[in-house]
Amino acid sequence: MARLERAVSAHPGEPHRGGIASRLNWLRAGVLGANDGIVSTAGLVVGVAGATTSAGAILTAGVAGLVAGAVSMALGEYVSVSSQRDTERALLAKERAELDEFPEQELDELTALYEAKGLAPATARQVAVELTAADAFAAHAEVELGISAQELTNPWHAAGSSALAFTAGSSLPLAAILLPPAGIRIPVTFVVVLVALALTGLISARLGGSPATRAIVRLVTGGAAAMVVTYGIGHLLGVAAG
Numbered sequence: 060m061a062r063l064e065r066a067v068s069a070h071p072g073e074p075h076r077g078g079i080a081s082r083l084n085w086l087r088a089g090v091l092g093a094n095d096g097i098v099s100t101a102g103l104v105v106g107v108a109g110a111t112t113s114a115g116a117i118l119t120a121g122v123a124g125l126v127a128g129a130v131s132m133a134l135g136e137y138v139s140v141s142s143q144r145d146t147e148r149a150l151l152a153k154e155r156a157e158l159d160e161f162p163e164q165e166l167d168e169l170t171a172l173y174e175a176k177g178l179a180p181a182t183a184r185q186v187a188v189e190l191t192a193a194d195a196f197a198a199h200a201e202v203e204l205g206i207s208a209q210e211l212t213n214p215w216h217a218a219g220s221s222a223l224a225f226t227a228g229s230s231l232p233l234a235a236i237l238l239p240p241a242g243i244r245i246p247v248t249f250v251v252v253l254v255a256l257a258l259t260g261l262i263s264a265r266l267g268g269s270p271a272t273r274a275i276v277r278l279v280t281g282g283a284a285a286m287v288v289t290y291g292i293g294h295l296l297g298v299a300a301g
């Protein structure tokens with residue numbers, strides 16, 4: 060979910076990562092994280108409920124699954140965004156050194172980049188000269204590397220956001236299996252989870268501007284399969300152990 064934090068940290072005025080597109084990416088990443096939480100926790104609690112009617116056992120397994128999943132998501136995100144940031148920092152440091160050592164070549168390089176974008180050679184030269192006079196480092200970071208020098212991704216924010224999205228998703232199947240009476244807890248959880256997945260499928264399709272039906276069918280089918288399989292396994296193990 061590196062997209063998520065990149066989108067959040069992007070400056071609203073930035074040309075290629077700005078404004079509404081960023082916010083949409085951010086929301087989409089949040090919905091995907093919530094899906095992870097819904098499906099994995101639903102599979103877990105339905106599996107345990109297939110083996111035992113003990114609400115304590117279901118609660119323990121569900122909460123442990125929620126915490127483990129949230130930590131795992133946060134850790135994965137922290138590691139991936141940290142290494143991405145290290146890479147970006149190294150690229151920026153190299154760029155700064157090149158600008159110090161070879162200012163003429165760097166000006167030519169910037170000119171060539173603007174020519175490649177479609178400007179006439181004279182115009183490209185003038186743009187490069189003016190941007191170099193204003194802030195050569197920022198111009199090279201953005202045009203050459205596609206990095207905003209002031210807006211490096213924060214791994215802690217990325218980790219926190221994905222843990223939060225996962226927790227929000229997880230709490231749904233957890234509540235659905237614990238709140239109703241024991242006799243109907245599994246069907247209630249199936250219905251709640253599949254309705255939630257249909258909703259998140261609809262939302263992410265809308266955010267991405269893609270057809271909703273296919274996204275919904277994929278998610279609902281996948282979620283139903285996860286619960287059927289874990290219920291079956293839990294039931295078999297419960298019978299074998301009991």
Ligand SMILES: [Zn+2]
Nearest residue numbers: 165168199203
């Ligand atoms: Zn350069």
